Structures are given as C-alpha cells and as structure tokens.
Amino acid sequence: MSHRISRPATAFRPGRLRVVAAAALAGSAAVVALTGCASFEYKEDICMGNEYPVLTVNGTGGACVSNGEEPPAGFARYPEGKVPQEVDDKWDVYWNTHTLDKDGKIIDAPDAG
Structure with a gap:
C-alpha cells in the first residue's frame, strides 16, 4: 500500500510559481522601461475646464x-x-x-x- 498525499488542483507547484513570478517581474520591468518615469508626472490645471x-x-x-x-x-x-x-x-x-x-x-x- 502506498501513501500518496494529494493536494488541491489549484495549488502551484514550486517550478510553476517561479515561472509566474519571473513573468510578472519581467512584465513590470518592460512597462517601466517603455513608459519611462516622465509619464507618471502629474500636472495640475490652473482652472477647471469650464x-x-x-x-x-x-x-x-x-x-x-x-x-x-x-x-x-x-x-x-x-x-x-x-x-x-x-x-x-x-x-x-x-x-x-x-x-x-x-x-x-x-x-x-x-x-x-
């Protein structure tokens, strides 16, 4: 009789988690590189549109x-x-x-x- 531990189907396997984390980090780096810091600058209008x-x-x-x-x-x-x-x-x-x-x-x- 073998003892097998089952885990939920939604659990990440360690290798998969590293791949997902690496992809998220690479995507974030690409967004910052493409947009640059200047795109986050906020400019306040002197008056409202009307x-x-x-x-x-x-x-x-x-x-x-x-x-x-x-x-x-x-x-x-x-x-x-x-x-x-x-x-x-x-x-x-x-x-x-x-x-x-x-x-x-x-x-x-x-x-x-």
Whole structure:
C-alpha cells in the first residue's frame, strides 16, 4: 500500500510559481522601461475646464472665473498669449513676480519681494 498525499488542483507547484513570478517581474520591468518615469508626472490645471484664470490687479493673487462671466472687481484677464494653463508652467511662474496695473500694463509685482 502506498501513501500518496494529494493536494488541491489549484495549488502551484514550486517550478510553476517561479515561472509566474519571473513573468510578472519581467512584465513590470518592460512597462517601466517603455513608459519611462516622465509619464507618471502629474500636472495640475490652473482652472477647471469650464473656467478661465484671472489675476489680481497690482498683486500676484489669482482666481478662476466661469466662462462667459467677466472678472470680478480688482481682477483682470491675463494678456493674450501669457495665460498660465498648469501650476508651475512658464506663465504661472512669470506671474509670481509680475502683475498688471490698473491700466493693464505689465509691471513688477509690488509684493513679489
């Protein structure tokens, strides 16, 4: 009489487990190699899709205004071509040290100091 130990059909055999683990590791490495780290970079929009950004006149503050509405008192639209789109993009950084005066002229921000 032989003694045979049975195991469930779903149990992995040691050799099969190593093959599955190696395949998963190789697949993960391929994804990282093909996509690169830059693809995981998160960029935050200045405003939501149904809004546009405005800046504080004579200051570096800002706000978002619903499309179709005018900026509130004390705020102005950014000059065309100089509108920030994402946090820390070229124009967002620029407007940290610049602003518009009451006549719409670009000036150094008084509180940029």
